[in-house]
Amino acid sequence: xxxxxxxxxxxxxxxxxxxxxxxxxxxxxxxxxxxxxxxxxxxxxxxxxxxxxxxxxxxxxxxxxxxxxxxxxxxxxxxxxxxxxxxxxxxxxxxxxxxxxxxxxxxxxxxxxxxxxxxxxxxxxxxxxxxxxxxxxxxxxxxxxxxxxxxxxxxxxxxxxxxxxxxxxxxxxxxxxxxxxxxxxxxxxxxxxxxxxxxxxxxxxxxxxxxxxxxxxxxxxxxxxxxxxxxxxxxxxxxxxxxxx
Amino acid sequence: xxxxxxxxxxxxxxxxxxxxxxxxxxxxxxxxxxxxxxxxxxxxxxxxxxxxxxxxxxxxxxxxxxxxxxxxxxxxxxxxxxxxxxxxxxxxxxxxxxxxxxxxxxxxxxxxxxxxxxxxxxxxxxxxxxxxxxxxxxxxxxxxxxxxxxxxxxxxxxxxxxxxxxxxxxxxxxxxxxxxxxxxxxxxxxxxxxxxxxxxxxxxxxxxxxxxxxxxxxxxxxxxxxxxxxxxxxxxxxxxxxxxx
DNA sequence: CGGACCATTGACCATAGTCAACCGCCGTGG
DNA sequence: CCACGGCGGTTGACTATGGTCAATGGTCCG
Numbered sequence: 001x002x003x004x005x006x007x008x009x010x011x012x013x014x015x016x017x018x019x020x021x022x023x024x025x026x027x028x029x030x031x032x033x034x035x036x037x038x039x040x041x042x043x044x045x046x047x048x049x050x051x052x053x054x055x056x057x058x059x060x061x062x063x064x065x066x067x068x069x070x071x072x073x074x075x076x077x078x079x080x081x082x083x084x085x086x087x088x089x090x091x092x093x094x095x096x097x098x099x100x101x102x103x104x105x106x107x108x109x110x111x112x113x114x115x116x117x118x119x120x121x122x123x124x125x126x127x128x129x130x131x132x133x134x135x136x137x138x139x140x141x142x143x144x145x146x147x148x149x150x151x152x153x154x155x156x157x158x159x160x161x162x163x164x165x166x167x168x169x170x171x172x173x174x175x176x177x178x179x180x181x182x183x184x185x186x187x188x189x190x191x192x193x194x195x196x197x198x199x200x201x202x203x204x205x206x207x208x209x210x211x212x213x214x215x216x217x218x219x220x221x222x223x224x225x226x227x228x229x230x231x232x233x234x235x236x237x238x239x240x241x242x243x244x245x
Numbered sequence: 246x247x248x249x250x251x252x253x254x255x256x257x258x259x260x261x262x263x264x265x266x267x268x269x270x271x272x273x274x275x276x277x278x279x280x281x282x283x284x285x286x287x288x289x290x291x292x293x294x295x296x297x298x299x300x301x302x303x304x305x306x307x308x309x310x311x312x313x314x315x316x317x318x319x320x321x322x323x324x325x326x327x328x329x330x331x332x333x334x335x336x337x338x339x340x341x342x343x344x345x346x347x348x349x350x351x352x353x354x355x356x357x358x359x360x361x362x363x364x365x366x367x368x369x370x371x372x373x374x375x376x377x378x379x380x381x382x383x384x385x386x387x388x389x390x391x392x393x394x395x396x397x398x399x400x401x402x403x404x405x406x407x408x409x410x411x412x413x414x415x416x417x418x419x420x421x422x423x424x425x426x427x428x429x430x431x432x433x434x435x436x437x438x439x440x441x442x443x444x445x446x447x448x449x450x451x452x453x454x455x456x457x458x459x460x461x462x463x464x465x466x467x468x469x470x471x472x473x474x475x476x477x478x479x480x481x482x483x484x485x486x487x488x489x490x
Numbered sequence: 491c492g493g494a495c496c497a498t499t500g501a502c503c504a505t506a507g508t509c510a511a512c513c514g515c516c517g518t519g520g
Numbered sequence: 521c522c523a524c525g526g527c528g529g530t531t532g533a534c535t536a537t538g539g540t541c542a543a544t545g546g547t548c549c550g
Binding site: 062064066067070072074086089090091092094095117118121122124125128129131132133134135136138139140141142143145146147189190229233234236238 | 307309311312315317319331334335336337339340362363366367369370373374376377378379380381383384385386387388390391392434435474478479481483
């Protein structure tokens with residue numbers, strides 16, 4: 001089984017039960033690998049891509065471009081994520097997708113995915129579920145950015161990213177590589193760089209976690225969860241209910 | 246064709262092309278009507294519903310319950326919306342669904358929906374698309390609440406609701422019934438009731454729009470769009486591309 | 491009639507935004 | 521080789537915006 005197929009299969013198996021036939025169908029998807037430089041745009045607002053993106057390595061982000069030229073980052077994606085699955089069924093991108101640091105993605109043609117979903121509805125349901133988890137993450141971001149003070153807001157986002165990374169075995173020694181600058185955290189959380197910096201300093205002083213040199217280190221997960229008021233339920237990472245019509 | 250089926254079909258036809266067989270399948274969905282009082286919870290956080298909700302009349306909202314007991318409203322839904330479609334594939338609700346004013350919903354069993362989606366993938370794709378538009382609305386809410394000042398933030402939300410209502414022919418004489426109190430607007434936009442009130446007063450003074458007695462009246466759509474920096478692209482309300490595998 | 495809830499307004503204050511200066515690092519080019 | 525410039529991060533001082541609190545009035549309903 002090729003690399004990208006294995007990554008996709010692993011990801012979907014994180015929440016969905018797939019039959020051997022489903023796995024075989026995944027194995028048949030053709031794809032093309034693409035290396036990305038830091039900050040490189042993969043898809044722009046308004047595009048209508050004909051391939052889907054699977055993150056193979058690194059971190060990919062999605063963002064809205066604002067009238068004043070600034071960005072609002074919407075989400076970050078790690079290995080196994082499908083950051084633009086919605087393009088399968090929507091005719092233009094309402095946001096852009098870019099690489100945060102160096103990254104590698106696999107591009108899978110829409111037509112192969114769609115054909116597989118028609119023939120194997122359960123496989124489609126698994127990807128559908130993936131897009132629904134995506135939406136749950138957006139909902140949490142609304143709440144995070146709208147109703148938590150700066151410290152908790154940063155902590156919550158760190159908790160989420162770390163938790164998701166652990167679920168995909170992407171952490172090493174309680175640290176996670178996140179090539180995201182303070183300006184970018186600011187443009188994610190709806191704060192200013194100064195506030196981000198002060199929040200980071202405060203977090204460091206709690207000894208719960210530390211972000212430095214593009215690495216997030218977790219020192220005390222329990223305390224970190226408390227500070228961020230983090231409850232991972234919304235990530236729906238256990239096996240979810242399977243449709244049994 | 247029964248009422249609820251007609252409403253659902255109309256909604257899906259707003260963005261998807263459906264065959265006569267697809268429409269026939271929709272007509273076969275059994276459902277139960279339920280009347281809701283203002284503020285009545287329909288689904289609670291943590292529930293695992295076995296029926297899907299279709300809004301038939303009134304306004305329905307979704308919200309996160311916060312640690313401090315306050316609410317963060319995530320979205321509002323008008324006639325034709327499926328405010329909990331994600332429950333089809335996720336095993337517990339990460340948020341609650343409630344009626345904002347008096348409302349009426351149709352409850353459709355998951356098992357009928359899922360069986361139809363297996364037999365008629367295109368029908369499933371249409372509902373999938375619906376959930377993807379939902380996600381696009383969440384993304385816009387992130388941006389709205391995180392990076393627009395109070396005045397623009399209110400205006401943007403009003404624009405979105407009015408635009409969606411017009412698309413479903415739910416406005417009368419440029420006004421829209423929205424049984425949502427100032428506290429609830431505040432809990433939606435991440436502001437305080439005082440700020441909401443001042444923003445509303447300011448909006449009134451622009452003569453672009455007015456919200457009073459649960460009614461939103463649009464006086465000057467062009468100016469309103471400008472104030473809210475509103476671009477309806479993210480609502481994906483034209484016919485979207487159809488899968489042709 | 492009394493109480494609850496919603497809307498409105500004013501005065502005060504705290505928080506985060508703004509602005510500016512500075513540091514360290516790195517890559518480039520003289 | 522070093523000088524330079526740019527970028528990312530850090531910090532301090534000031535300020536403006538929006539949050540807090542309190543008081544008032546209106547309306548609906550029991």
